[in-house]
Amino acid sequence: MALTAALRSMSAEQLLYLGLQRLVYLRAALVEGERLFVIYGADGVPLAAADTVATAIEAAAECNLAFVAVH
Numbered sequence: 001m002a003l004t005a006a007l008r009s010m011s012a013e014q015l016l017y018l019g020l021q022r023l024v025y026l027r028a029a030l031v032e033g034e035r036l037f038v039i040y041g042a043d044g045v046p047l048a049a050a051d052t053v054a055t056a057i058e059a060a061a062e063c064n065l066a067f068v069a070v071h
Helices: 002-008 012-017 053-062
Strands: 023-031 034-041 046-050
Touching: 023 046, 023 053, 034 053, 046 053
Parallel strands: none
Antiparallel strands: 023 034, 034 046
8 A cells, every 4th residue: 555655646747657667678679670679668679689589588687677567
């Protein structure tokens, strides 16, 4: 309950940056004609690219990043 109350008292700007440094998502993309799996930060900035999903997940885990589902 304390966490819920804290989240409700945050400003829109504070919520925008919540988890920004730790949350990422993965998307396939064509990079110079090659299909790669790109790790994007929560703000949409590309952070890294890998040739396989497994490699991308491993790289994110090594950096203590957590994936979120984006639909």
